[in-house]
Amino acid sequence: MKIFTADQVRAADAYTIEHTPITSLRLMEKAATQCTQWLIGRYGAGHSFHIFCGAGNNGGDGLATTRLLQQHGFEAKAYLLHYTDKFSADNRANQAALRGGEAASLIMLQPEDAFPELPTNAIIVDALFGTGISRPLEGLVAQTVQHINALQDQYPIIAIDLPSGLKADESSKDLLTVEARHTLSFEVYKLAFVLPENAARVGEVHILPIGLHRDYLTQTPTRYQVVDMEMIHRIYKPRLPFSHKGTYGHALLIAGSYGKIGAAVLSAQACLHAGVGLLTVYVPECGYNIIQSTVPPAMCLVDDGGQQSVQFHEAVTADGQGKYKTVAIGPGLGTSGDTAKAFEKLLQRYHDPMVIDADALNILGAERYLLEQVPKHSLLTPHPKEFERMFGPSGNDVERLEKLSAAAQQYSLYILLKGRYTAIATPEGQVYFNNTGNAGMATGGSGDVLTGLLAGILAQGYSPEHTMILGVWLHGLAGDLGAAAMSQEALTASGIVRFIGPAYLEIAGAK
Numbered sequence: 001m002k003i004f005t006a007d008q009v010r011a012a013d014a015y016t017i018e019h020t021p022i023t024s025l026r027l028m029e030k031a032a033t034q035c036t037q038w039l040i041g042r043y044g045a046g047h048s049f050h051i052f053c054g055a056g057n058n059g060g061d062g063l064a065t066t067r068l069l070q071q072h073g074f075e076a077k078a079y080l081l082h083y084t085d086k087f088s089a090d091n092r093a094n095q096a097a098l099r100g101g102e103a104a105s106l107i108m109l110q111p112e113d114a115f116p117e118l119p120t121n122a123i124i125v126d127a128l129f130g131t132g133i134s135r136p137l138e139g140l141v142a143q144t145v146q147h148i149n150a151l152q153d154q155y156p157i158i159a160i161d162l163p164s165g166l167k168a169d170e171s172s173k174d175l176l177t178v179e180a181r182h183t184l185s186f187e188v189y190k191l192a193f194v195l196p197e198n199a200a201r202v203g204e205v206h207i208l209p210i211g212l213h214r215d216y217l218t219q220t221p222t223r224y225q226v227v228d229m230e231m232i233h234r235i236y237k238p239r240l241p242f243s244h245k246g247t248y249g250h251a252l253l254i255a256g257s258y259g260k261i262g263a264a265v266l267s268a269q270a271c272l273h274a275g276v277g278l279l280t281v282y283v284p285e286c287g288y289n290i291i292q293s294t295v296p297p298a299m300c301l302v303d304d305g306g307q308q309s310v311q312f313h314e315a316v317t318a319d320g321q322g323k324y325k326t327v328a329i330g331p332g333l334g335t336s337g338d339t340a341k342a343f344e345k346l347l348q349r350y351h352d353p354m355v356i357d358a359d360a361l362n363i364l365g366a367e368r369y370l371l372e373q374v375p376k377h378s379l380l381t382p383h384p385k386e387f388e389r390m391f392g393p394s395g396n397d398v399e400r401l402e403k404l405s406a407a408a409q410q411y412s413l414y415i416l417l418k419g420r421y422t423a424i425a426t427p428e429g430q431v432y433f434n435n436t437g438n439a440g441m442a443t444g445g446s447g448d449v450l451t452g453l454l455a456g457i458l459a460q461g462y463s464p465e466h467t468m469i470l471g472v473w474l475h476g477l478a479g480d481l482g483a484a485a486m487s488q489e490a491l492t493a494s495g496i497v498r499f500i501g502p503a504y505l506e507i508a509g510a511k
């Protein structure tokens, strides 16, 4: 699903009005109808709705929603903030329509008025500002937003289109905004929804269709997209009936050190569950028995280094055209000087896309010049701290995203940034946001599983871009299925591995 800028949303609106018989007032009615249906479906009988409206079209959505809720037999009141007399035309039309209905359901809130008393069954709806926000909140609107936020533990707060005060396309890091439990937005995502700094503001996002013109939605190029099942279906390739293990590639996984062989085990298991044809795991000597007994389908190569691998570059031939379709390196590897040297030699020998994670990223962070030597189109999988070590600190999430995208373009790499919506930046400047996964996956070894999964997918012949999108998505879905079966708390990295299979079945079943 595409992420539109506020300007693109406005253009979609205008295009729809120009190319179909629909008016802007009718489009607002559709938006309000969707919000009404969502609110009734979610909260139903026994609740009263208290809708705080601004002077623009977001306020218009709120006024229309109030009227529609009443028409469905619900108690609903609109509080129209009277901080200006500059109401939009559609806002005025909906004020008039509401005044024509139930008495006392449209209340003008003046700057000197106290915040209204709300009954215990209240649902607060925020329709103050949407994409038209143009400056920080102050005066009556700021006070109202502070009041609403102070009530968030008592009443659910539902924002229409955007939590008021939040900018759709920029960082709102230090701005006052509504803190919603749910945000009901229309047709497309907005960048603000996927930024970690907005997590407490947007809550759960629900995208509701309102009939914006398909041509505009499908033909407008966007820099950002949220990965969805449709995209996954386009990427996923079922196995061929006449295939053999050679069809699905041979991966080399270089991982583990004394005390961290578990990282190699988890990565190896994930790589096998991803569907790789053959797997060789390269570990220091202390890992040999462990790998052979816990991951029997994998072959094992042993380094002379004892506690940390220091000669793994020799596992690939000097011309880099050996038997391995892909190489993954990093989980539990260690960062000693000799390991770093071996990594540098590996980069000189191996020229196909690699998967680079954990300690291999830490080595890159310490020896930045090595970034230039990483094979083009390799996959880098840092968490925010590793990212910062490599590319420096950022003032806010949008700045970090720009840095991510700039690095992916500069070095021709696919780089992801882990988070609730993991961002995947491509060498072409695109950024995909992953929408699967849960807080139960914030557990040791979860990243090692992702590395193995990516290596297993890449080795099967998927392009690096498709590997990144499919791998991150499968990883999150396996985590979601695991959490559903055993709770987020009890989910472990091994649990994520166990649910890679069911996650594949979900894609295959829905295809």
Ligand SMILES: NC(=O)C1=CN([C@@H]2O[C@H](COP(=O)(O)OP(=O)(O)OC[C@H]3O[C@@H](n4cnc5c(N)ncnc54)[C@H](OP(=O)(O)O)[C@@H]3O)[C@@H](O)[C@H]2O)[C@@H](O)CC1
Pocket (backbone or CB within 6 Å): 009, 010, 012, 013, 027, 028, 031, 054, 055, 056, 057, 058, 059, 060, 061, 086, 088, 128, 129, 130, 131, 132, 133, 134, 135, 136, 137, 138, 141, 160, 161, 162, 186, 210, 212
């Ligand atoms: N496009 C679509 O697909 C559809 C869009 N729809 C809806 O329209 C919404 C966009 O409407 P919009 O353009 O009227 O902007 P909106 O957010 O209501 O705010 C503008 C008003 O706020 C004011 N204002 C701004 N900042 C302020 C501040 N800090 N403090 C005080 N005032 C401030 C600004 O005043 P001004 O800056 O002009 O002085 C103006 O009066 C969108 O989010 C969605 O809900 C749906 O109806 C149907 C389909």
Ligand SMILES: [K+]
Pocket (backbone or CB within 6 Å): 058, 126, 127, 128, 129, 130, 159, 160, 161, 162, 163, 164
């Ligand atoms: K709003």
